[in-house]
Structures are given as C-alpha cells and as structure tokens.
Amino acid sequence: MMLALADIRHDLLRFVLTAIGIGLLAMGAFGMTGIYRGIVADALMVIDRIGADLWVVQGDTRGPFAETSAVPLATERRVEGVDGVIRVRPFLSLTRSLRIDGQVRQVSLLGLDWPDDDGGWLPLAEGLPLGQRHDVAIADRSLGLAIGDVLVVGHQHLRVTGLTRDMVDINGDPVLALTIPDLIELRAARPSEAILLRRAAGSAGDHGDVQALAVDVRPGAAISVAAEIAGWGDVAVLTTRDQRDLLLNARLERLRMQILLFSLLLMTITAVVVSLILYTGTIEKLHTIAMLKLIGAADRLIVAMIATQALALGVTGLGVGLAAGRLLFPVFPRRVLLLDADIALIGAMVLATCLAGSAAGIVKAMRVRAQEVLA
Structure with a gap:
C-alpha cells in the first residue's frame, strides 16, 4: 500500500489526468443508463x-x-x-x-x-x-x-x-x-x-x-x-x-433497444480503453519494477503495488464521473435517472475492468528480470 501511494505521489499529475479520463468514460456509461431509465420512468409516469x-x-x-x-x-x-x-x-x-x-x-x-x-x-x-x-x-x-x-x-x-x-x-x-x-x-x-x-x-x-x-x-x-x-x-x-x-x-421498443445497445457499446469501449490505460501504465514502470527486484522486493509486493494503483484509479475515476454526472445531468433536456443499483453495477464493472487491466500488466511485470535495470 505504502509503495503504491509513494509511486502515485511521484507522478501525481499523471494519476489525476488518468483518473479524470476514466471518470469521463464512467460518466458516459452513467449517462446512457440514466437516460434509458429516465425515458422508461417518464413513459410510465401517467399510468403508474x-x-x-x-x-x-x-x-x-x-x-x-x-x-x-x-x-x-x-x-x-x-x-x-x-x-x-x-x-x-x-x-x-x-x-x-x-x-x-x-x-x-x-x-x-x-x-x-x-x-x-x-x-x-x-x-x-x-x-x-x-x-x-x-x-x-x-x-x-x-x-x-x-x-x-x-x-x-x-x-x-x-x-x-x-x-x-x-x-x-x-x-x-x-x-x-x-x-x-x-x-x-x-x-x-x-x-x-x-x-x-x-x-x-x-x-x-x-x-x-x-x-x-x-x-x-x-x-x-x-x-x-x-x-x-x-x-x-x-x-x-x-x-x-x-x-x-x-x-x-x-x-417504445425500438427506442429502448437502441439506447440499450448503445449503452452496451459504450461500456465495452470503456472497458477496452481503461484496460489499455492501465496496461500501458504498467509497461512504463517496467524499469522501476526491475529496480525493485534488483534490491530484493518480493513479487507479492510488486503485485500489490500494481493492483492497488489500479483500484485507486478506478475508485477515483468513479468518484469523478459520478460527481460530474450529478452536476451536468440536471441540465439535460430529458430526465437522467440514476438508480443506486445501476451505479453499483457500473462501478463494479469499472473496478473489475481496472483489475483485469492490471492483471495483464502484472503478468508482464512478473516476466521482468532484475538484470534488465542494467540494460
């Protein structure tokens, strides 16, 4: 944990910008899901x-x-x-x-x-x-x-x-x-x-x-x-x-299906981009990881550092996305209805994506030899 926090402080600007990027992607997912929920709620309001x-x-x-x-x-x-x-x-x-x-x-x-x-x-x-x-x-x-x-x-x-x-x-x-x-x-x-x-x-x-x-x-x-x-x-x-x-x-069948399909497409793009961001970030740390191995750091310490940073990015990004959505969604022309269950589901998907992206980076990091720091 301390090693991950130290690495984040070392390149804080990069961490913040990456978290904002993840947050904007998450806000898009929140928004599309909320628009779908809002259209359904508005349509059924008079009946209910x-x-x-x-x-x-x-x-x-x-x-x-x-x-x-x-x-x-x-x-x-x-x-x-x-x-x-x-x-x-x-x-x-x-x-x-x-x-x-x-x-x-x-x-x-x-x-x-x-x-x-x-x-x-x-x-x-x-x-x-x-x-x-x-x-x-x-x-x-x-x-x-x-x-x-x-x-x-x-x-x-x-x-x-x-x-x-x-x-x-x-x-x-x-x-x-x-x-x-x-x-x-x-x-x-x-x-x-x-x-x-x-x-x-x-x-x-x-x-x-x-x-x-x-x-x-x-x-x-x-x-x-x-x-x-x-x-x-x-x-x-x-x-x-x-x-x-x-x-x-x-x-409303066609409209609902179109919004649902677009939401799934947006979530897929979000998962791919977030995974790529985390994997690329790990690749850029290979020299640092080799240095840690050279001074005797255990593999579990390196795994914990990468996974902790990924979760920190995911949690921070979700917070940014949710805060931005709460600020912007009320000015949309149609109601954007965010349910707690949808927030939890999208949050779990983003965190799972972050862990999946970090897992690919961890596999790459475990293959790094300590001698590569001298290359």
Missing part, C-alpha cells in the same frame, strides 16, 4: 400515477397510450353500473403548442374529472389541486410558471393553482392538468371558417369523447368486471400491466 385497475378503451384497439382510442363519455355511466366497480375516471390527453413567456412550448394537456379527481395524485411541489370546474390548471415547474399566473390556452384563460415536479408525458413534454370540460371545450375550439364549413357539410360537433376510462375495482373483482365489460363489444378492457407492456414493448 393514475394507478387504475382496468382501462376501458375503444373496441379492437390497444389505446390510449399505444394506439388512438375514442370512448363516448356516456360509457362512464354504464361502467359505473357494473358490479365490483368502485370508481371510473375519464382519461383525455392532448398535445398542443403554447406560447409561454414569448416562447413556443410543446405541452401535454391532461384532463381531470373534477370534482371526483382534483389532481391530488399528481406530484405537487407547491400550491393546491384544482378547486373549481373551469379556468384553473396545474402546471409542471419546467414550464416556468408560478402560482397565480394566468395562461392563455386557445380562448381560455387558466389560472395556475399548483405546480408539479418532473411530471411529463411519454415524449418528455411537461404536463398541464386542467378539468375535462375545459379540455373538451379546448379540443372543440376551431376557427370560425372551419365551423361554417363543418355546418355546411352537415358534420356534427365534438360529442365529448374521451380516450379511455380508468376504472378502480374491489379487490378480487378485476377478472369478472373485465369479462362483463368486454362482452359489450363496443369497448375493450386492458389492465394496467397490459398498458405498461404495450407502452414499453410496442411503442
């Missing part, structure tokens, strides 16, 4: 937060997250009459471009069935849930709004009553929650010319369809409730687990 037992969607579809779905709002009353149903909440979400503080922002509008659903399940950071039927909203902090601000959405003026933290949709767009009636009215709003054309063509207006119905049932009643509703024919029934699987394995 709503926490419904069943989802009633348009017949022969797999909506509302993986496919387009439209369910008449009147279906809510039919579902409420099914034995075993506790609560039914209409689900409606739209994506709109809104001008906020002079900038055009892509926003996901989420409808809440007030007063049964006031948004209390949202991750509120400050403020209050929705307190009235019209003209109020809950906004995500990333929109830059404050409590009491008035946001113009179409012909409506929505007063912000609450702020959420990291509430986004599958695309990473911040969520703006408002009441279902306000959202249906906003969806139906059209320029006067478009309204005249629809009337001339005899088209009906917005019938108030929603995308799905989120259903809570009594414990043990999910199967019977789903079977009865599915028998109607005009709607289909999915569980929350079905929705999660469809979202991850259908809509």
